[in-house]
Amino acid sequence: MPEDFKPGCARPTGGPVGDTPVIIEPESASARKEEQKPMIQVGKKAPDFTAPAYIQGKFANVTLSEYLGKWTLLCFYPGDFTFV
Amino acid sequence: MSVDSVFVHKMWNDNELSKMVTGGVPFPMLSDSGGRVGTTYGIYDADAGVETRGRFIIDPDGIIQGFEVLTPPVGRNVSESIRQVQAFQLVRESKGAQATPSGWKPGKMTLKPGPDLVGKVWEVWKTSMAFDE
Known part of the structure; x- marks a missing residue:
C-alpha cells in the first residue's frame, strides 16, 4: 500500500530498494565522470553553459556568457514548489 | 536553475510566484534536468537527484567572486x-x-x-x- 509522506523542502524522490545492485561502469562512463569533476573556485572563470529557460511567458535558450559585462547571480534550488 | 522542466517553471511562476511578485519572476528560470550544470558547479546532489541551494556571484568578466551553498530547508538571505x-x-x-x-x-x-x-x-x-x- 502506498504510504503517505510529509512534503519537505527537498523535491521528493525515490530510489532502488532491497539489495544494492552491482553496477559495472563502462570505462568511458568513468572517464566522463572525471571530466565532470567540479572546477569551481573563487577568482576563476565560471563554467559556461546553455540551458532552456522560462522567461516572462516565453521559452528560450539562455547562455551564461551572454551576461558578460554584467554582474550575474546564478542560483540553484532543489525544485519548484519547495516552499522556501 | 533547478532540475525541473521549463513547463513546471511556467506552472510555478504563473500559478504561485506571480501572486508574490507583481509581474512574476523577472529573470530567466533555467532548467537543468539531468543536473549536468549543477554537477559542473559542484552543487548537484546525485543521491537525491536535485540541486542544493547554491548561489554564485559572477563579475562582468565571467569570474566567480563568491559562492554560498545551503541544504534545502534553509532559505537564502537576498x-x-x-x-x-x-x-x-x-x-x-x-x-x-x-x-x-x-x-x-x-x-x-x-x-x-x-x-x-x-x-x-x-x-x-x-x-x-x-x-x-
Whole structure:
C-alpha cells in the first residue's frame, strides 16, 4: 500500500530498494565522470553553459556568457514548489 | 536553475510566484534536468537527484567572486547577496585600492590596504562596525 509522506523542502524522490545492485561502469562512463569533476573556485572563470529557460511567458535558450559585462547571480534550488 | 522542466517553471511562476511578485519572476528560470550544470558547479546532489541551494556571484568578466551553498530547508538571505555584490562592485571600481571590512555595507568605511595600515587596523576600525547598529 502506498504510504503517505510529509512534503519537505527537498523535491521528493525515490530510489532502488532491497539489495544494492552491482553496477559495472563502462570505462568511458568513468572517464566522463572525471571530466565532470567540479572546477569551481573563487577568482576563476565560471563554467559556461546553455540551458532552456522560462522567461516572462516565453521559452528560450539562455547562455551564461551572454551576461558578460554584467554582474550575474546564478542560483540553484532543489525544485519548484519547495516552499522556501 | 533547478532540475525541473521549463513547463513546471511556467506552472510555478504563473500559478504561485506571480501572486508574490507583481509581474512574476523577472529573470530567466533555467532548467537543468539531468543536473549536468549543477554537477559542473559542484552543487548537484546525485543521491537525491536535485540541486542544493547554491548561489554564485559572477563579475562582468565571467569570474566567480563568491559562492554560498545551503541544504534545502534553509532559505537564502537576498539582502546579504546584494550587499556582497555592492562590496565587489566597490572593490572593482577602486581597481583593488579599497577593501571592505567585515560587516561593511554602503556608507560604512572601507580600508585602503598598504604598508602604512599593517598592524594599524585596530586604530581605525572597531569590531562594533562589523555589526548592524
